[in-house]
Amino acid sequence: MSAVELASGVYRIAANIGNKDLFEGIWPIPDGVSINSYLVKGEKTALIDLVKDWDDALSQINEQLSSVGAEFKDIDYLILNHMEPDHTGWLAELKKQNPNLEILCSKKAVPLVKAFYKIEDGVTSVGSGDSLDLGGGKVLLFEDTPNIHWPETMVTFEKSTGILFSCDAFGSFGQVKDRVFDDELTMEDREFYERETLRYYANIVSTFSSFVLKAIEKLGGLDIRMIAPSHGIIWRKNPSEVIEQYRRLASYHNGPAEKEITLIWSSMYGNTEKLVRPLIEAVESEGVKINVHRVPQEHISFVLADAWKSAGLIFGMPTYEYRMFPPMAHVLDIFDRSHVKFRKIFRFGSFGWSGGAQKQFHEMTEALKWECIEPVEWQGAADEQIIQKAVEQARELARQIKNME
Numbered sequence: 001m002s003a004v005e006l007a008s009g010v011y012r013i014a015a016n017i018g019n020k021d022l023f024e025g026i027w028p029i030p031d032g033v034s035i036n037s038y039l040v041k042g043e044k045t046a047l048i049d050l051v052k053d054w055d056d057a058l059s060q061i062n063e064q065l066s067s068v069g070a071e072f073k074d075i076d077y078l079i080l081n082h083m084e085p086d087h088t089g090w091l092a093e094l095k096k097q098n099p100n101l102e103i104l105c106s107k108k109a110v111p112l113v114k115a116f117y118k119i120e121d122g123v124t125s126v127g128s129g130d131s132l133d134l135g136g137g138k139v140l141l142f143e144d145t146p147n148i149h150w151p152e153t154m155v156t157f158e159k160s161t162g163i164l165f166s167c168d169a170f171g172s173f174g175q176v177k178d179r180v181f182d183d184e185l186t187m188e189d190r191e192f193y194e195r196e197t198l199r200y201y202a203n204i205v206s207t208f209s210s211f212v213l214k215a216i217e218k219l220g221g222l223d224i225r226m227i228a229p230s231h232g233i234i235w236r237k238n239p240s241e242v243i244e245q246y247r248r249l250a251s252y253h254n255g256p257a258e259k260e261i262t263l264i265w266s267s268m269y270g271n272t273e274k275l276v277r278p279l280i281e282a283v284e285s286e287g288v289k290i291n292v293h294r295v296p297q298e299h300i301s302f303v304l305a306d307a308w309k310s311a312g313l314i315f316g317m318p319t320y321e322y323r324m325f326p327p328m329a330h331v332l333d334i335f336d337r338s339h340v341k342f343r344k345i346f347r348f349g350s351f352g353w354s355g356g357a358q359k360q361f362h363e364m365t366e367a368l369k370w371e372c373i374e375p376v377e378w379q380g381a382a383d384e385q386i387i388q389k390a391v392e393q394a395r396e397l398a399r400q401i402k403n404m405e
């Protein structure tokens with residue numbers, strides 16, 4: 001595959017990673033992920049962000065560099081917008097091959113370059129307002145955008161072309177093949193990237209939503225004509241579309257999210273499961289969309305994506321040894337880390353010889369500021385009265401979601 005030209009002298013040099021590994025060692029990528037670097041050629045040459053030697057990333061990158069007559073040894077500057085190893089993993093080897101390489105990164109990234117790669121020489125810190133003139137009309141401006149997604153993160157903006165190299169911000173999961181730009185996508189592609197942007201956002205970025213909103217505000221002063229993120233497609237026709245998607249997703253951190261409900265359930269012997277179908281029907285009878293996930297059968301990555309966009313959550317789980325069914329404790333731990341806050345909640349579940357799930361549920365979610373309606377718990381098998389009570393509570397939750405401002 002050849003490098004893709006974004007503008008004269010600006011190229012996307014990217015690796016498509018397959019689906020056999022988990023991203024960050026935790027998140028499934030059934031459709032892979034792209035890791036994008038960008039080559040900017042003036043009189044000097046800069047590479048913006050790097051890759052990790054993962055899958056056959058390096059051979060892909062080498063092939064694309066060759067396609068524009070470049071090699072790693074020719075690069076004058078490496079701009080590191082972000083230190084996470086998906087974008088820096090090959091740094092020590094690059095520095096070995098190109099000892100004169102000058103590395104530019106934020107002030108907070110400098111100690112990380114040393115900690116991860118034992119490199120101290122040829123590292124210069126840059127920050128908001130700093131620029132690098134490559135000659136030939138290419139000027140790179142830097143802007144600190146902390147916590148998107150680590151504290152040291154910055155973005156790079158090329159002045160003459162209006163291209164924002166945004167690193168993790170405005171990215172998505174999913175490989176990018178022949179259709180690289182937003183204006184080349186089919187309807188099916190658009191739905192795919194919208195879904196994978198949501199999942200990427202919920203899994204990777206959601207914890208830092210308030211910083212996303214601040215960064216969008218801060219970048220508003222730039223004349224952005226194209227957005228080139230480090231994961232996913234390039235937005236050249238309508239960059240404001242992905243900015244608005246990110247703004248909307250970030251806004252869900254303090255509610256309100258979308259008028260839909262995600263039901264997450266687990267069951268040991270079918271006593272909790274028995275209520276799942278009646279509760280789905282109860283929510284749907286109020287005209288509210290419901291997403292349903294069973295854990296641990298379904299991965300938290302997909303559960304979190306639906307929960308992030310839902311204003312209402314229903315949890316069904318039995319008590320297990322005086323506490324919640326363990327896979328559901330994992331769900332709540334991830335929701336806590338990801339700041340799934342300010343949701344409307346209903347919980348139901350059975351218990352055997354003793355309850356206890358509700359107590360732990362309350363303890364684990366107190367900080368999330370959830371608005372919970374009365375739970376329904378029962379010993380052993382649910383009778384018709386219990387089922388009807390839970391159905392009424394699910395309807396009540398659906399009505400609250402429907403009538404939200």
Ligand code: FEO
Pocket residue numbers: 082084086087149150168230231
């Ligand atoms: Fe794609 Fe936070 O690294």
